[in-house]
Amino acid sequence: MNRTSRLATLAALGMLAAGPALAQGCKPAVPDSALVKPGTLVMSTNPTLPPLQYVDQTGTLKGMRVELGTEIAKRLCLTPEYIRIEFSAMIPGLQSGRWDMINTGIFFTPARANLMQMIPYEKQAISISVPAGKGATVTKPEDLAGKTVGVEIGGFEENKTKALNEELKGKGLAPMTIRTFDNFALAYQALRAGQVEAVVSIDGVAKEYSDRGDFARALHGLYATPVALAFKNKPLAEAVLKVLNEMKADGSYQKLFDQFGALPTDGDLTLAGPAT
Numbered sequence: 001m002n003r004t005s006r007l008a009t010l011a012a013l014g015m016l017a018a019g020p021a022l023a024q025g026c027k028p029a030v031p032d033s034a035l036v037k038p039g040t041l042v043m044s045t046n047p048t049l050p051p052l053q054y055v056d057q058t059g060t061l062k063g064m065r066v067e068l069g070t071e072i073a074k075r076l077c078l079t080p081e082y083i084r085i086e087f088s089a090m091i092p093g094l095q096s097g098r099w100d101m102i103n104t105g106i107f108f109t110p111a112r113a114n115l116m117q118m119i120p121y122e123k124q125a126i127s128i129s130v131p132a133g134k135g136a137t138v139t140k141p142e143d144l145a146g147k148t149v150g151v152e153i154g155g156f157e158e159n160k161t162k163a164l165n166e167e168l169k170g171k172g173l174a175p176m177t178i179r180t181f182d183n184f185a186l187a188y189q190a191l192r193a194g195q196v197e198a199v200v201s202i203d204g205v206a207k208e209y210s211d212r213g214d215f216a217r218a219l220h221g222l223y224a225t226p227v228a229l230a231f232k233n234k235p236l237a238e239a240v241l242k243v244l245n246e247m248k249a250d251g252s253y254q255k256l257f258d259q260f261g262a263l264p265t266d267g268d269l270t271l272a273g274p275a276t
Contacts, residue, residue, distance in 0.1 A: 026077040029242075034235040036100050041073040041080050043103040044094070046087045048185035049205045051260055052105060055084075064260035069103040071252070075243045086182045088154035091115065094232050101240070102230040105202070107156030108272075112230070117237035117273035120226035121244060123263040126160055127206030128219040129191065129199045138198060138218035141167075146174035150187035150196035153180035160223050161200045191215060204262060226265050234273065241271050 032038040045065065047053045053063035061082055073080035083099055090102050094116060106112070108120045130138050138144060145168045151161045158180060165176045179196055181187040187199045188209065199206075203220050210217040231237040247253035248269070257264050 028077045030076055030078065030236050030239045034100075034233050035078075036097055037081070039079055041069070041076060041078040041101065042083060042099040043069050043080065043101045044083045044085050044090050044099045045069075046090070046104045046183055047084050048183040049105065049202070050208045052204050052262070053103075064256060064262055065103055065105060068256060069101070071247070071256075072240055072243050075246065076239060086154075087152060088182070091230075094230060097232065100231065100236055105227040106230050108226045108228040109156070112228075113272040114274065117231040117234055117271060118228040119230075119237065119241055119244065119269060119271055120228045120265050121269060122227045122257075123224060123265055124202045124204060124227045125220065125224035126157055126222040127201055127203045127217050128222075129188070129201060129206045129209060129215040130197065130218045131191065131194075132213060132216050141219065141222070142171070142173060144168065144176055144198060146176070147197040148177040148179060148195075149198045149200060150179045150181055150190050151200040152184050152187060153182060156223075156225065157200050157202065188215065204260075207261075231273075234271075237271055237273065241269060244269050 028039060036042045045053050045061070047055045047061055047063070049063070051063055053061070053065045056062050061084070066082070069082070070080045085093065087104060090104060090106065091112075093099055094102055105122065105124060107124070108118055112118060128138055128144065141164055144164070149161060151158045161176070161178055165178060169175050179190065181190065184199070184201050184205060187196070187201070190196045191199045192214075198218070199215070206215070206217045206220060209215045229240060231240070244253065245268075253264065
């Protein structure tokens with residue numbers, strides 16, 4: 001065995017020896033009984049929302065919410081694991097025990113809090129994106145009357161788009177033609193291809209596309225609502241709430257939001273959900 005091989009072998013043995021020591025020095029803050037997979041925080045995400053959650057050109061999962069989830073797992077002494085999936089499968093998957101936590105910026109509503117534990121942590125609102133250079137064609141919600149509008153299926157944005165459509169019809173205006181897509185990336189592809197005239201998405205995503213020069217953000221700040229992390233069981237939710245409050249206290253929480261130009265919710269973080 002040459003010198004290089006001996007050094008490589010010794011390094012590998014050193015890593016193996018260090019593993020148990022590191023594991024012993026970090027005790028998981030959540031029992032395995034509260035997790036889908038022992039020692040692991042399994043999170044679902046829909047990585048089609050740059051800069052909050054997306055996949056870069058190398059296939060790496062990135063974004064503010066990804067970094068937040070990874071930091072939560074680290075502080076709980078758990079291994080982070082992400083499952084990339086469409087939003088429409090998020091809540092059913094949580095309820096059936098496929099993952100521990102929804103980390104995709106799910107909008108908070110009282111009805112959802114009746115189904116699962118939720119921690120509202122971020123403020124988001126809805127934007128209307130249109131082709132670049134055509135922002136003047138939509139200057140108010142009423143300008144969407146008669147237009148074909150794309151939106152992700154199954155989420156808060158779709159519900160608000162339908163509600164807006166009813167408002168337009170109530171004013172005697174032409175209804176929108178609403179086209180739903182599995183994710184926002186597909187909706188924006190349809191906008192680029194001229195298959196829809198506008199896309200309803202969240203402020204953070206619409207701003208990112210606008211900053212890139214891909215699309216114009218005609219309207220923003222509509223229906224401002226907190227977004228949340230969501231959990232099936234209360235022990236895990238309480239442990240994550242504790243971590244988030246620690247992050248707020250040490251400044252890392254605000255630093256992360258500032259890095260991505262996002263807005264945290266006002267006041268103290270709280271847990272909402274079923275009693276058990």
